[in-house]
Structures are given as structure tokens and as C-alpha cells.
Amino acid sequence: MTADTAPILTVRDLRIALPEGADRPFALQGLDLTVHPGEIVCMVGESGSGKSLSAGAIMRLLPEPHVHVAGGKIIFEGEDLLAKTEAEMRKVRGNRISMIFQEPMTALNPQKTVGWQIDEVLKLHMGAKRKERQAHALEMLKRVHIPDPESAYNAYPHQISGGQRQRVMIAMALSLSPKLVIADEPTTALDVTTQLQILKLIRDLQKEDGAGVLFITHDFGVVAEIADHVIVLRQGEVVEQGPADQVLNDPKHPYTQALIASVPDLLPPPPKPVTTLPVVLKGTGLRKTFAARGGLLTGKRKAVVAVKDLSFELHQGETLGVVGESGSGKTTVSRLVTRLLDADAGAVEVDGTDLLACTPRELRGMRKHIQMVFQDPMASLNPRKRVVDIIAQGPIVHGEDPDKARARARDLLELVELSPAAANRFPHEFSGGQRQRIGIARALAMEPKVIVADEPVSALDVSVQAQVLKLLADLRDRMNLSLLFVTHDLRVAAQLCDRIIVMQKGEVVEAGFTAEIFANPQHPYTQNLLASIPGRTWTPPYRKTDAA
């Protein structure tokens, strides 16, 4: 549609060199891309594909000299950016090219008000009087739909919500009507409903201003939502690029096909007749408030209710999803049922025994029945222990012979599809997905009745995520496990869960079979959540791939 106008940004054969001893010599090898006015170009790739570094190269924000541009051309509005001096670059940055970062909390200075920070950009590049600048800043805040721009102007970053902070970032980025906006995963840190609003906002504003947008993301749902043109990166090389429609619905390169096939689809499994099976885990009337501990002089702050009167039942062999946005209390639920946190009221029954009424000694014995897979694969394995000891630890604590437990740990590694050679290594030698597999093996070593999984795949790349989810589903079916699966990602929930509980601000707003809720959500919050899934109208094409 805009292909005949002159491009804003042309990148030719860009190479970025990595320091010696890195996993590959070039972070980016021969990147070609063009951004036209009014076009959104999405750069997609998994972690380590070099997508963020390419943005850094365009803005000249690379951590030089370790990482530096080794060749190629970056032509912005007819000028070669690589030939510019640092002083000339400073005039371009923020003024004609601006950037929106991933984490709005850390991208804003916590010590200065929002207004001061927008004004700083204007002071540097606009050359207008203070009054005019303030009027312009307020106008921009209004354009990004911040409720009450005047009070937001005087607020500090911590006083406004995450979504509003990202709006402020966008207002800052667009305040000088740049020709090119680089957005580096701008919605990754946001909740799904906020994400959709921000995506819409970026698209609307960009249409009004006619700027070109280079949008970096790992999420194909977001790509489907926003992109005109798509570039797929893998390990620093472009594997495929083309119009969004073509790449998404008819990918040519096997890697793109595999990536797209890994995106969980939104078709939940048909409801299983599970209600006749015995209940293995039952929560009744669970409640947890976090009382903020007041100091001697500061006085008591208001207590926060994290979970308010939660009841649920988990049947044998069933997967129950707990979904909700951040702050909904879903992680607290996972800690309450495993009694890593003590509930204020209620009961958690595992096979008829109330976990919350146990003495510490009884509790240690009961723990083998309910195991957990944690969210952060980097933090959940003790960095100073060998994998075999990590997996065998549970059984040894519960009195099994150490040699037998270690032998079984090696078998479990095979079960989670890792080579037995992994047994004697330390956790830092593994990738995120592999660590999560080790975490699963550790949980399985106890032969638990219930596994509680707290966002087990949210830190993983999409192709790895698909593999870990498949493993979990396989193991569940093979070993007749019951899963309590906490997630914020409705696509993941749709793929794995038989029933779901939707939580909002500590309360259950809706519960039922996944298929029924997805087809016909009753509560407005659930409806809103489902309508906010990025790319919900796009169904990934199904293709056979040789792997994954």
C-alpha cells in the first residue's frame, strides 16, 4: 500500500560482531530490511536471535566496543547513520528516531515526574518556551489516552500503573513526531488486556502521524495483531520475510513453519467426563491477606487481600487451570495449596488429609504427595548442586537409599527426554527449557498425586514452550497425574487444561470446562480477557513439521 513511497529506513547487509568467546562470531549476519512511512515492520525471533541488537545498532546504542557493527549500511531518510558522528547521532535520537522500551518501570527515571521526563526530550529537540512545551506534553498525554493528563504530568512513575507508564513512554517517543519508531517488545511486560490497548494505541497513533514502526517481538499473536510486514530472525540470520498475511498464513521456510506450529491454538480439548473420578485435591474457603508490616514510626499500612474465599476440586488425571492477570492472586493460590505460604483460613485436602492442619513433622511427610514445578527455570534449581542430586534430593529426604534414589534420578532424566550425561552437570550448563525439564523430573521423583505448576512455561521461547507443554501433557496421560496449572496465558491454558478457574483481584469470577468458557464466557471480565488475546482471529495454519 505504501511500497511506492520512498523508504524511511533501509538496512543493507548489517553485521554485528560479538566479543570473542561468545557462542557465535556475529550476532547479526547480513540483515536486510526496509521500513516505509506508515508501515509496521515486525521483527520476530526467539531469544538470542539478535533482534534487540539490530535495534541497538540503528540507534547506535550497542554496548561498544565489545559488540559493534562490523559491516553493512543503515540508511535513514537518505543519510547513512553509520557515517554520522556521535554528536550528529544525538540530534537524530529521540528527535527523528525514537524508541519504546520493554520495561516501562526501568526505562523511566523513578526520581523525576512524568512531566519532567517528557519535558527533557522536548527541551533537547524542540526549542520552544516552557509554557509551549508543557502544553505540548499535556496534548501528547491526552493523545495516548491517559485519564487526567494534568495529574499524570505531575506524577512519579511509581504512582501510575504499568499500562499507563507504557503510555507515557509512547507519548515521549511520539512527542516530536519522529519518522521512525523502534518498539522493542513494548507489551511483553504487560497484562493481556493492557497489551491489546497499547497495541491499538501504537497502531492508531502511527496511522495519524504516518511514521514507520520497527516492532520487535517474540510473540506471533502480537505479530498477527499489528504487523504489515514480517521478518523472521534465527540466530542472527533472516530466514524469511514478506507481507504479514503471507508469512503468517503461508510460511515458506521450515523454521517459520515450526515456530508458527508451536503457537498454541485456541481450541480447548473436549470436556472429559472427569467428575466421576475421585477428588485428589480439594481446597475450601481459602483466604490469604498480606498484612504490610508497619514500622515503629510509620504506622500500619492497609493489608492486601490476595485470595478471597477460594474453593475448588481437582479430580484424578485432570488438569485444572488457574488463569488471571498479574495481581489476581493466582500465584498465591499455588503457594497456598503447597503450604509454602500459610493460609489465613480454609482447608487444603490431599486425599482427605487437611494439609493446613498438619504439624510441621506431618507436613514434611505429606509434601511428597503434592509437588510443584516453578516458574523461573534460572532460580528454581540450586546452582551449587549437580542435577542428579537435585532430582534425588526429595526421595533421599523421605528415607530412600541414596544410591537407589540417584539411579532413579537418571531414569527420570530419560523420562523427561534429557540425556543421562546431564546427571553430573550443574544447572547453569542447561538452557531454560532443559532446566524446566529437570524441575519436572524433580517433581516426578516423589511420585506425587498432584503436581502444581506455577507458570512453568512463561519464561520460555515459544518453540521450547511447545515442547515442554507436550512433555507435561504426555506425562500426565501416561502417569495419570493431576495437574493444577497456574498461567496468565490463555493460549497455554486452552491447550492443556480440562477445566479452568478465572480469577480477578483474588476472587473467582468464573469456573468451568475450558471448552465451554472459551465458547461462551459468562462474566464480563472473562469476556474481556478472551477478547484481548493477541491475534485471536488468526488461526495458525497446520503443517506437518519434522520436529517439535
Place this chain on the structure above:
Amino acid sequence: MTVLDTDLRPAEPPRYVVFWQRYRRNRAALLGLGLFAIVVLMALTAGLVDPGDPLRRAGLPLVAPFVDAANPLGTDQLGRSILSQLFYGARISLLVGVVATLVSIIIGIVIGALAGYFGGWVDDLLMRITEAFQTIPNFVLLLTLVAILGSKIEWITLAIGIVSWTAPARMVRAEFMSLRNREFVDAARNLGVSNTSLIFREILPNALPPIIVYASVIMALSILLESALAFLGLGDPNYASWGNMIGQGRAVLRTAWYCSAIPGIAIVLTVLSFSLLGEGLNDAMNPRQKQ
């Protein structure tokens, strides 16, 4: 086409090899290691250099160094060989350094770990005690303890340990506070691991690297404290110690400077070796701090 996530990366070399490679990068740390080796060697060979009592009369008093072949570094005002006192003094300095450091680190770890792990009133109580110790100047407390316990070398060592545990305790506490919320601790608790094992088997190994680095500082400080006590004449007179030598040499400082200068140099080099050693350990154990 997708790389299967289950393929392992090539194995890394064993830990100690990696450790040595990182340590080797710091030249100063190698110098520190060399100096430390010399001190250890001196302590070990003291019996060979002079099989007799180092405090016996070995020649004329106040012989300058490099004059008499029997006493290459000269003698002090009582005619005792400076060389053999130096070698035997290395034993005392190392003994005091190692034992006092162990005492202070062990007290520090127990108090810091309990305070950091449990938090709440346990933390409040233990930290108030720590602060009470911190408000009294180290050396004054040491003098008091030695005055009460007496100046036997065992008591001096213990007293030095007792006055220097507060800093490691605070360090351990800070490490524990940040580590106790990590998921691997929850994971272990969820396996039914008891509090004691959680503290000592799960968290402590992860909290150790900065403590070990700091131990080298404490070792240097302990040697200095012992020397200072001896200098004031409160050291154990039954052992040759560098501090004793300086303290006695003080009386003849203007006429026979070498009596106090030689053990002084020994102390400087030993303390230097510990600091350099600590720096090297820091580079090797916390590689991400410096880049």
C-alpha cells in the same frame, strides 16, 4: 527443522579448572599466592632452620644483619636470632590468622544465617546483639577480653575471633535475606527438607563465596590485631611472634632499627598476601561482578 531443546551443550571443564583459569588472570593475585606460599613454607620449615628454641640466646646481643653467618639476620638485645624468631613467628601468625578467622566466621555464619533466614523477632534480637558488639571499638574489646582471659596464645586467638565476627554476620544475613526467597529454596522446602538442611545445605553454599573472600580480610586483620597486642606487651611471652619482636625492638629502635623493621616487613608482606589473595578469590568466585 527446529533444534530440539533436549540437545545438551558441550560439557564444561571441571569447576576447579575454571576456578584456576579465572584466578590466574589476576597477576596481583598470583603474587599474593606466592607470598602466602612463602609464609606457609616458613612456618613448615621453622624446625629445620633452627631445631632449638627460638627464644634461647644464640649469640651476642644486637648483631646487625649480614654480619654473623650463624645469625644471618642478626640478633636482638637479648642475643636471640631474628631469623629463627621470624620463622617461628610465621607459625604463630598463621595459627592466629586461621583459627581466629574460623572462630569469627563460624559465629558470623550461625548468627547471620539464623537472623537472615528466620527474620522477624529472631532477626531483631540477633541484630541488636550484633550492634551492641559493633558499637564497642574492636581493639578496646580485645584488650578487655585479654585482660579477663589472660594472655595465653589460645585465649588471644579466641578473643580475636570474638571481636571480629560482626561484619561476617551482617554479610551472611544479607546474603540469606536475598537467597531465602529464591525459588530453589521453596522447591527444597516443598520436597520436605527441614529448616536446618535448608539453611546449611541449600542456602549456605550459595552464600559462601563473598564470605570466603571476606575471610582473607579477617585473616589479615587478625594478624594485625595479634601484632598490636604483642606490641603493647600483652602477647604471649612464651612464643616467638612478630608482634612480640616489634614490641621488644621498640626499645632499641634508634640504635638497632632492624630488630623491629624485619618482623614489620614480614607482617606487611603477609597481610598484603592475604588481601591480594582475597581479591583473586573474588575475581574467581564472582566473575560477573567485574567485566
